Amino acid sequence: MKMRKSKFTSLIMGIIFVLLLGACSDEKVAVNGEVKEGGRTVKIGGLYDITGGTGDVGTPYAEGEQAYFKYLKSKGGVDGLTIELTGKDYAYEIPQAQKIYQELRDKEEVSAVLGWGTGDTEALRQQVASDKLPFFSASYSENLKSLEESPYNFLAAASYSDQGRSVLKWIKDNHKGSDPTVALLYNDTAFGRSPIEDIKAYGEEIGVKIVDEQIVDVQATEAQSQLLNMQKKNPDYAIIQETWGATATILRDANTLGIETQFIGLNWASGEGVIDIVGADVAEGYIGILSHAMPSEDLPGMAEIKEYLDAEGKTFEDINQKFIQGWTTAKILVAGIQEAAKKHPEGDLTGEEIRSGLESLKDLDLGGLGAPVSFSADSHTGTEQTRLGIVKGGKWEPLTDYFSHND
Secondary structure, eight states: OHHHHHHHHHHHHHHHHHHHHHHHHSOEEEETTEEEETOEEEEEEEEEOSSSTTHHHHHHHHHHHHHHHHHHHHTTOBTTEEEEEEEEEOTTOHHHHHHHHHHHHHTSOOSEEEOOOHHHHHHHHHHHHHHTOOEEOSOOOGGGGOTTTOTTEEBSSOOHHHHHHHHHHHHHHHOOSSOOEEEEEEOSSHHHHTTHHHHHHHHHHHTOEEEEEEEOOTTOSOOHHHHHHHHTTOOSEEEEESOHHHHHHHHHHHHHHTOOOEEEEOGGGOSHHHHHHHOHHHHTTOEEEOOBOOTTSOOTTHHHHHHHHHHTTOOGGGOOHHHHHHHHHHHHHHHHHHHHHHHOOSSOOOHHHHHHHHTTOOSBOOTTSBOOBOOBTTBOBOOSOBOEEEEETTEEEEOSOSBOTTO
């Protein structure tokens, strides 16, 4: 009797062991509280500026990135993938960005990164290349186009230099009267300086004269002295490379001084925040790069955003263009991850494999949220196309379709 009981107990324990072994060997991930068989998890790192010098635009951009991954989770992931975003505010401080990046790499074991500023992105690019982690930044520095120096960086929109070239082309094509003259207003950071030499070179190439340059701090609350100096050269146009706060300061002080120069902002100097800060009357007629869609535009790509907002009890009035910019950048990265998953249907997805997936994207249709992007093994420049908008009646309206200075 004891022998039979012992054999029975051993049999039961053996069955339990087999079941446990099978459970350990099955690949399972939790999605929305449910366990799905055969799923894979991909971790993405995020570097945000919420409290630093560019937090005015950095905050809604980060919210857009975070919202896209929350939306994916609500849909149960994509193609059997659970894609998670984890990130921190680095307050626009390069040493802090480097520290957080290392945490994301070593502790979180991310397979790709969504970054932010020009200075920190350029400082990290050799490390990113060594670690083989695809890196999408909110910086559109021309320097990031170099595959030799930045083999794992990808640009999701036209570079600042290409934006500036497109502005000059538009000026050249649309200016009435004598040859147009242009001033440049920018802050003394890697972000501010990024396109300046390229803009000046292109201006000389096409016959648009750059007659003045003025440095305006990225957090400036006063710019009258710089504008008075600029006024001496009486430029027809002034290109602004700032974020919302400093741009609003420039427009307000120009209005106070009665300066009639036509101001044109690059992408971070454009968007609803400028109007909110300076007021509709002062912003009226201001022109800027609209690299991505405005929430008010009726476009196919807005359907997913509306679905997300509805689920959150929000409307398009609760977001702005920079939210859409962050959402769209995340969407492009995920498209590359999906391509990588098709090529490598088993095992963890490495940074090298995600890079290969991104390089297979050709004319990726963003439903109008941004210009279509393409990457290849020879180019990580997603697009050279951008468009201009203008403030009319207190709201931004598209002024052009997407175009390139090479068109």
